[in-house]
Amino acid sequence: MKNYDCILVGSGINGIAAAIYLQQKGLKTCIYEGSNAPGGSTKTQPLTLPGFQHDTGSAIHPMAFASPFLKTLPLKDHGLEWIFPKIPYAHPFLDGSAVAAYTDVKITASELGADEEAYLNVFEKITSKWESVDSDLLGPLTIPENPLDFIRFGLKAIQSAEQLSDHYFQNEKTKAFFFGAAAHSTLPLDAWASSSFGLVLSIMAHKYNWPFPKGGAGNLIKALVSYYKSLGGTLILNHKVTDVESLPKADAYLFDCTPKQLLAIKNTNLSQTYRKRLSNFKYGPGVFKIDWALDKSIPFTNEKCRMAGTVHIGYSTSAIKNSEALIYEGTISETPYILIAQHTLFDDSRAPEGKHTAWAYCHVPNGNITDMTTIIENQIEKVAPGFKQLILARSTKNTQELEAFNPNIIGGDINGGKQDITQLFTRPIVKISPYSTSNKSMYLCSSSTPPGGGVHGMCGYHAAHKAFKDHFKK
Ligand SMILES: Cc1cc2nc3c(=O)[nH]c(=O)nc-3n(C[C@H](O)[C@H](O)[C@H](O)COP(=O)(O)OP(=O)(O)OC[C@H]3O[C@@H](n4cnc5c(N)ncnc54)[C@H](O)[C@@H]3O)c2cc1C
Secondary structure, three states, X not given: OOOOOEEEEOOOHHHHHHHHHHHHOXXXXXXXXXXXXXXXXXXXXXXXXXXXXXXXXXXXXXXXXXXXXXXHOOOHHXXXXXXXXXXXXXXXXXXXXXXXXOOOHHHHHHOOHHHHHHHHHHHHHHHHOHHHHHXXXXXXXXXXXXXXXXXXXXXXXXXXXXXXXXHHOOOHHHHHHHHHHHHHHOOOOOOOOHHHHHHHHHHHHHHHOOOEEOOOOHHHHHHHHHHHHHOOOEXXXXXXXXXXXXXXXXXXXXXXXXXXXXXXXXXXXXXXHHHHHHHOOOOOOEEEEEEEEEOOOOOOOOHHHHHEEEEEEXXXXXXXXXXXXXXXXXXXXXXXXXXXXXXXXXXXXXXXOOOEEEEEEEEEOOOOOOOOHHHHHHHHHOOOOOOHHHEEEEEEEOHHHHHHHOOOOHHHOOOOOOOOOOOOOOOOOOOOOOOEOOOOOEEEOOOOOOOOOOOOOHHHHHHHHHHHHHHOOO
């Protein structure tokens, strides 16, 4: 006798998205979460001083705002409010100048001098047509609904960030600006498909801005959980699943964890062949994370950076390329590429009056535990003199501490596995449905499945769709 139709293991964005999809279909579901709070890497916590709220994991959420599944949900009715920064992201240079990505692609291009036409050529059409390809791109490999638009995007996306920027752009600053977005991939900038991340994230900025939930990323999860419960779903916290036999009976089990963790769970009855293939799954580099409580906002020399929700630090193409290549050679960079988020410039609910927070991380080799604090702060100080004097308190997490915070962050890998050309669409293994396992009632639904890392819930949505089709569709 079954207790639930479906059981979800893990309440990251993908576990919750999958559970909501199944609950919406009229099924009875239950989520088991190992931690004392839902959300996986999407959590807001008081990490430094009283009154300061920090996003321990994900911070900037264009992918959640634009997610073909999440945007269909009534999250506003469950308390979610989006904050839109004046400028989605900016890229400062050591000479005091900066390039900014505005929501308007034409204004962005107009500041790029000789690259104005080229920038429009790359982004204008693709941005306006995004909704004709987003569902195909944010899922498993399939026959696209709009093949021409898909191919137009795919021919650019397959290239390395270096190839694409050398092909289209003349100016070093335009190229470095594109590298700043592409380096979110955690791939070397000369790796196949590294441009895809730069393309998608730039399109997001021009189409939707790079918004974030008011009060913290955790409020996205709060709204999702509230909606899930309003549909009748059950969430059980503090219950790490180590053995499927310990769970109530269900027709389908969906795991919001990475292959390494799935392999460690007892009684999954996975075939030896599947287990062997899963054990070859590759993890990517890790990150070193810092959150600051600040006396004032970061004093960037360039005004555009003082108006941007996100700032990419890395300066030149050669510096960013070198920093990301070193990570792949197993070494840390002394002048790393850094992502910074400045929520309190636009949302004063996260810090005491007049005070600010800042969030940042840089890439490090998987499992590396070097303390990158001084290196990161010195790197920022170059374009924001006086920054270090404003630090009231800081909280840091190396790769081991991140994995202790969330067991899915294997060796500090925040994307549920390496996102290179071999694992981008076919993660965790090459299979007609990457969500299915060798056991007909078990599914993977985490960011280790397509479309991979990021807070969008599309891995969960596709896995749930597959489980529903297999077990419940009449
Ligand atoms: C520092 C950092 C910065 C990031 N920045 C951004 C950003 O700005 N924007 C963005 O879009 N993305 C960002 N990401 C990536 C994003 O957070 C992840 O891609 C996303 O959270 C993946 O969601 P998920 O549901 O697959 O897994 P997770 O969020 O990892 O959640 C998995 C959940 O499953 C639980 N679990 C696992 N195994 C078990 C088990 N056996 N039993 C019970 N529970 C289990 C875990 O406890 C966890 O709660 C960032 C991540 C980190 C860590």
